[in-house]
Amino acid sequence: xxxxxxxxxxxxxxxxxxxxxxxxxxxxxxxxxxxxxxxxxxxxxxxxxxxxxxxxxxxxxxxxxxxxxxxxxxxxxxxxxxxxxxxxxxxxxxxxxxxxxxxxxxxxxxxxxxxxxxxxxxxxxxxxxxxxxxxxxxxxxxxxxxxxxxxxxxxxxxxxxxxxxxxxxxxxxxxxxxxxxxxxxxxxxxxxxxxxxxxxxxxxxxxxxxxxxxxxxxxxxxxxxx
Ligand code: BJW
Numbered sequence: 001x002x003x004x005x006x007x008x009x010x011x012x013x014x015x016x017x018x019x020x021x022x023x024x025x026x027x028x029x030x031x032x033x034x035x036x037x038x039x040x041x042x043x044x045x046x047x048x049x050x051x052x053x054x055x056x057x058x059x060x061x062x063x064x065x066x067x068x069x070x071x072x073x074x075x076x077x078x079x080x081x082x083x084x085x086x087x088x089x090x091x092x093x094x095x096x097x098x099x100x101x102x103x104x105x106x107x108x109x110x111x112x113x114x115x116x117x118x119x120x121x122x123x124x125x126x127x128x129x130x131x132x133x134x135x136x137x138x139x140x141x142x143x144x145x146x147x148x149x150x151x152x153x154x155x156x157x158x159x160x161x162x163x164x165x166x167x168x169x170x171x172x173x174x175x176x177x178x179x180x181x182x183x184x185x186x187x188x189x190x191x192x193x194x195x196x197x198x199x200x201x202x203x204x205x206x207x208x209x210x211x212x213x214x215x216x217x218x219x220x221x222x223x224x225x226x
Contacts, residue, residue, distance in 0.1 A: 002082070164188075171196070
């Protein structure tokens with residue numbers, strides 16, 4: 001059965017009102033990633049890191065999935081083969097649009113991870129350095145369940161298998177500047193997949209794709225799916 005593997009990045013959620021990272025005015029123009037998105041930054045100032053993610057969690061409660069998220073959910077429902085969405089995004093807009101076969105490789109904003117007992121918890125509200133772990137009961141051991149620089153992304157074994165099996169690999173709204181996601185196109189292409197990039201601008205890896213479609217996700221993803 002034919003398999004379509006779709007990689008999404010911050011650009012697919014931009015028109016929902018979620019900030020991207022590297023566009024002008026993006027998150028990394030306002031925050032030093034070393035301070036808020038590394039294990040070292042968290043160890044040095046957990047309050048700052050919790051505030052950074054609390055603000056983004058609050059922003060998430062104010063936004064809705066857009067036409068691009070809905071189009072991918074529709075593709076999964078209606079395609080006669082298999083569709084898997086691998087997202088680098090920590091927002092929950094794909095699942096809120098109805099996508100089921102979804103891999104969050106950089107974690108999830110609405111989850112907390114206990115660094116002591118390694119359990120994960122749904123976490124909708126603010127998280128602080130003083131919260132107790134609901135499982136082991138210790139305080140000060142909860143962190144956002146996201147993948148920071150220098151950490152291994154989640155589900156890499158399944159992702160690699162999907163990329164090897166893919167008949168088509170589609171990348172949507174990602175700058176191709178963060179590894180290992182940036183090299184997925186090479187893995188899929190090297191294993192025979194047709195590759196297509198949908199993005200507002202050229203990415204760092206655009207030339208590796210068989211086909212490029214430029215535009216805003218809400219305008220180019222629905223017709224691409226159709
Ligand atoms: C639109 C649009 C619209 C806008 N419509 N499009 C070489 C090999 C391997 C690793 C490395 C390497 N060199 C360096 C590394 C280490 C590092 C890395 O990649 N550093 C780079 C800076 C060079 N990587 C890591 O540390 C990763 N771990 C790792 O490598 O472990 C070892 C390993 C080795 C080999 C195999 C497996 C593992 C972990 C990376 C963790 C990234 N974490 C972050 C933050 C945490 C989550 C959070 O706070 O949200 O994840 S960084 C940030 O970047 C976030 C994103 O998921 C990620 C990607 O960003 P994305 O989605 O591409 O967003 P932007 O803003 O960059 O781009 C938006 C795009 O959308 C643009 O192109 C726009 O044009 C477009 N767009 N509006 C359509 N309306």
